[in-house]
Amino acid sequence: MANIRDVADNAGVSVATVSRTLQQPERVSPKTRNKVMAAVQAVGYKPNLMAVKFRSGKTHNLVVLVPTVANVFFARVISGMQEAAAELGYSILLANTLGNNDIENHYAKMVSTSQADGLIQLRAHNPFDASMINDNGLLPMVNACEVIEDGQYPVVSLDNRAAAKAMTEHLISLGHKRIAMIKGPHSSPLTQERLNGYKDALRDANITFDESLLFDGDFTLQAGYNAGVTISELANKPSAVFCENDETAIGAMKAFKQADLQVPSDISVAGFDDIAFSAFVDPPLTTIAQPAEEFGRTAVTLLVDLLNGKIKKAPKVIMPFELIVRESTGVAAPR
Amino acid sequence: MANIRDVADNAGVSVATVSRTLQQPERVSPKTRNKVMAAVQAVGYKPNLMAVKFRSGKTHNLVVLVPTVANVFFARVISGMQEAAAELGYSILLANTLGNNDIENHYAKMVSTSQADGLIQLRAHNPFDASMINDNGLLPMVNACEVIEDGQYPVVSLDNRAAAKAMTEHLISLGHKRIAMIKGPHSSPLTQERLNGYKDALRDANITFDESLLFDGDFTLQAGYNAGVTISELANKPSAVFCENDETAIGAMKAFKQADLQVPSDISVAGFDDIAFSAFVDPPLTTIAQPAEEFGRTAVTLLVDLLNGKIKKAPKVIMPFELIVRESTGVAAPR
DNA sequence: ACTAAATATGAAAACGGTTACATTTTAAAA
DNA sequence: TTTTAAAATGTAACCGTTTTCATATTTAGT
Numbered sequence: 001m002a003n004i005r006d007v008a009d010n011a012g013v014s015v016a017t018v019s020r021t022l023q024q025p026e027r028v029s030p031k032t033r034n035k036v037m038a039a040v041q042a043v044g045y046k047p048n049l050m051a052v053k054f055r056s057g058k059t060h061n062l063v064v065l066v067p068t069v070a071n072v073f074f075a076r077v078i079s080g081m082q083e084a085a086a087e088l089g090y091s092i093l094l095a096n097t098l099g100n101n102d103i104e105n106h107y108a109k110m111v112s113t114s115q116a117d118g119l120i121q122l123r124a125h126n127p128f129d130a131s132m133i134n135d136n137g138l139l140p141m142v143n144a145c146e147v148i149e150d151g152q153y154p155v156v157s158l159d160n161r162a163a164a165k166a167m168t169e170h171l172i173s174l175g176h177k178r179i180a181m182i183k184g185p186h187s188s189p190l191t192q193e194r195l196n197g198y199k200d201a202l203r204d205a206n207i208t209f210d211e212s213l214l215f216d217g218d219f220t221l222q223a224g225y226n227a228g229v230t231i232s233e234l235a236n237k238p239s240a241v242f243c244e245n246d247e248t249a250i251g252a253m254k255a256f257k258q259a260d261l262q263v264p265s266d267i268s269v270a271g272f273d274d275i276a277f278s279a280f281v282d283p284p285l286t287t288i289a290q291p292a293e294e295f296g297r298t299a300v301t302l303l304v305d306l307l308n309g310k311i312k313k314a315p316k317v318i319m320p321f322e323l324i325v326r327e328s329t330g331v332a333a334p335r
Numbered sequence: 336m337a338n339i340r341d342v343a344d345n346a347g348v349s350v351a352t353v354s355r356t357l358q359q360p361e362r363v364s365p366k367t368r369n370k371v372m373a374a375v376q377a378v379g380y381k382p383n384l385m386a387v388k389f390r391s392g393k394t395h396n397l398v399v400l401v402p403t404v405a406n407v408f409f410a411r412v413i414s415g416m417q418e419a420a421a422e423l424g425y426s427i428l429l430a431n432t433l434g435n436n437d438i439e440n441h442y443a444k445m446v447s448t449s450q451a452d453g454l455i456q457l458r459a460h461n462p463f464d465a466s467m468i469n470d471n472g473l474l475p476m477v478n479a480c481e482v483i484e485d486g487q488y489p490v491v492s493l494d495n496r497a498a499a500k501a502m503t504e505h506l507i508s509l510g511h512k513r514i515a516m517i518k519g520p521h522s523s524p525l526t527q528e529r530l531n532g533y534k535d536a537l538r539d540a541n542i543t544f545d546e547s548l549l550f551d552g553d554f555t556l557q558a559g560y561n562a563g564v565t566i567s568e569l570a571n572k573p574s575a576v577f578c579e580n581d582e583t584a585i586g587a588m589k590a591f592k593q594a595d596l597q598v599p600s601d602i603s604v605a606g607f608d609d610i611a612f613s614a615f616v617d618p619p620l621t622t623i624a625q626p627a628e629e630f631g632r633t634a635v636t637l638l639v640d641l642l643n644g645k646i647k648k649a650p651k652v653i654m655p656f657e658l659i660v661r662e663s664t665g666v667a668a669p670r
Numbered sequence: 671a672c673t674a675a676a677t678a679t680g681a682a683a684a685c686g687g688t689t690a691c692a693t694t695t696t697a698a699a700a
Numbered sequence: 701t702t703t704t705a706a707a708a709t710g711t712a713a714c715c716g717t718t719t720t721c722a723t724a725t726t727t728a729g730t
Contacts, residue, residue, distance in 0.1 A: 003686055014710045019688060029708060048449040051686040054389040055715055069413050075405040082431040094429040096417040113384040221615045254615045280556045280589045282617045338716055349680045354718060364678060386716040390685055
């Protein structure tokens, strides 16, 4: 494999000149520039970027911690990250953490071991192992999708509380009073935020919050189905179910169908995220759309700015949401 | 940031000894080993892995080219890759190519520029730009999911033709004679393989192949929906539709529902991949299950073996498939 | 106790670039 | 033409490891 010295020899110049020709062509005369370029071709030179990264101390790699790439919403976010990263000359190192703390730490360590310049978390969960904190006591990190309260790190998030409130108000406006909620995992701040929004709407409408209408989930189809089965066996069923994500809602709808409950005439169902499938299930799902790709783009832009020292204090970017009303929600049935 | 020299100074030994202590502890006396370990702690040493990779010439990175991470099937494959890579001490650099040739080349180039040791393609599409071929004329690459014919590179694939044949036979056994097919993108060898399997089954059952029952798609929900609309407007409708993946099938089912065609009583629908959603749509989708995670695991194992020179000539691993009969396929309606 | 072999350690080169600094060449100004 | 500044190029140090080879130390054998 040809290296920069081979090029220099071939062109009859020094390695410094070759390096300059490649990095700052304007600093070298047109004549030698041509010689060098010809030599590059002649010997088939490919710069060893590992050497460059080592020397420069900048890897231009970003680690992204994602709970699971199989989640359709995350897949969209990642897609946006890839795009922005490519534009800025960065590569994404994707880590599928499966919520596992060891895996998270393993990948987060790539920053302290100079394998990556920064870190994006798709799940709020700091601080990491103290061993990976750098000089100034902070990791070059941004949190996406979930707000983190301590204000130390940049955040790009959705106003989950407001969005959940908007959805709940939509259900209330259709006449629903007994509105169940299928939650996300306990460990996720999202769960709490969306629950808060739900409670806000209830309070504003003078509907007393009923803890027995809360069901556990974990953002998977199966969990939604399980909760749906439980709900359909209830003596005093809710007339609407607000699910903390679309997968959950789709799972629950299957349970309702099996129990011969019509959606939305017997029971309304609402989701959150607006994944592609939601428009294609039967009935199409009412949900909250989030600008997923934009999330990703913003997160890497923020991180790169942070790495370049362009950010003074941790900003908090709140992305807009949109209530998408489809056919899975309808007016409450008379009791 | 402490480097190996700081550790050496602190421990009162040479850098060579520190390196040995960390890499091959058995080659250093217990006494100095303890001294070094203490020094590592004392100065908070974290090896600069970029330097290690540069020096060793092994990056322990693998580039994975995926057409789109938003495809649920690919997401499962990637998940399996991550797992196997982590076990083998490799990291995955995920590239979302969106089928774009430039993006593919850009990421493939990471191998020739020493940023990654090898490459996995989730879509068969070689050779690349000649500029990135190495000495022996080959890229350290394995193809997953799609068989490639030239036999130069290891392949892990499914017998798509046999699987498509099995599904078509299932439909024929239910009495279907007019079976439409919604294809994948032209560019994908998968499309052709599955089409071949479909034709095989037709031939074996003495059903004449009817080109007008072939519809274009691209593996997305929307394309499936579009084809579904076209089919429902047909004067002489097929009694069954075999879709080349599940997303397509789910899209088509939505179109049929809108056209008041009952699945499966009016028209049967079959998919391919068995993504998680398929069990949860209405009706649950008959499909072909592929061991997606295992695909991913096998692909990286193969690639790592290839990198270690453990592979003589390119193997071709064919993974098993399974016909999953759910409720979207039923006996053919009398005409 | 003496020598040979085995083990432990250190000094320094190497990996492939970038870059500060020194030097030479070219262009511009006097 | 001479002087001076600017532009082009070269020399060599440097980034943080690993690794070869030489040297020092320990262990074993007689």
